Amino acid sequence: MFEQVKLAYATDALEPHIDKETVETHHGKHHATYTTNLNNFAEKAGVADMDIEQLLASLDSIEDPALRTAIRNNGGGFYNHNLYFSTISPNGGGEPEGRLAAKINESFGSFAALKEKLTNLALSQFGSGWAWLEVDEAGNLSASSTLNQDNPISLNTGKKPIVAIDVWEHAYYLKYKNLRADYVKALFEVIDWKLVAEKYDAIAG
Numbered sequence: 092m093f094e095q096v097k098l099a100y101a102t103d104a105l106e107p108h109i110d111k112e113t114v115e116t117h118h119g120k121h122h123a124t125y126t127t128n129l130n131n132f133a134e135k136a137g138v139a140d141m142d143i144e145q146l147l148a149s150l151d152s153i154e155d156p157a158l159r160t161a162i163r164n165n166g167g168g169f170y171n172h173n174l175y176f177s178t179i180s181p182n183g184g185g186e187p188e189g190r191l192a193a194k195i196n197e198s199f200g201s202f203a204a205l206k207e208k209l210t211n212l213a214l215s216q217f218g219s220g221w222a223w224l225e226v227d228e229a230g231n232l233s234a235s236s237t238l239n240q241d242n243p244i245s246l247n248t249g250k251k252p253i254v255a256i257d258v259w260e261h262a263y264y265l266k267y268k269n270l271r272a273d274y275v276k277a278l279f280e281v282i283d284w285k286l287v288a289e290k291y292d293a294i295a296g
């Protein structure tokens with residue numbers, strides 16, 4: 092049974108950056124539906140007991156092509172939104188500190204340069220998808236973008252995401268309409284770098 096993360100904040104707590112109606116729809120409908128669908132398809136495929144990261148990294152072992160696609164899309168949707176909603180908070184914004192900050196400086200030159208890189212990836216993603224800050228087992232950071240609900244794990248890049256920028260229109264259209272750039276700027280005001288640093292430490296050891 093794959094469990095959707097519960098929000099650690101009220102649905103209006105990310106205002107004015109991310110509005111209540113968007114959080115309610117995004118978490119309560121879109122993410123909830125990915126989770127329900129994943130559980131149903133995983134049951135059918137006999138993979139309901141797998142760890143989600145292992146499942147996403149071994150999609151090729153699901154023989155039925157329709158089930159494989161359904162688990163790729165809904166499993167990605169489940170995992171990506173668990174990361175998204177658990178790394179933003181009303182205490183977000185600002186800059187990372189400590190070890191993560193040092194690694195960002197080493198990898199990208201500065202936090203400002205990382206922000207610019209992630210923003211460019213998010214804005215240049217044509218159609219639905221995600222931009223990521225990702226880390227390999229050695230603790231090296233990189234940034235990338237993916238289509239639809241794919242992520243660095245399901246694409247078997249050897250990296251795991253620690254910051255998720257959802258650029259599906261459902262993530263911003265109620266408030267920002269066509270202005271994806273304004274949404275991405277606002278999202279940086281709620282990305283909680285303490286929570287991101289915990290993810291980083293858990294992967295990099």
Ligand code: MN3
Binds near residue numbers: 117121257261262
């Ligand atoms: Mn979404």
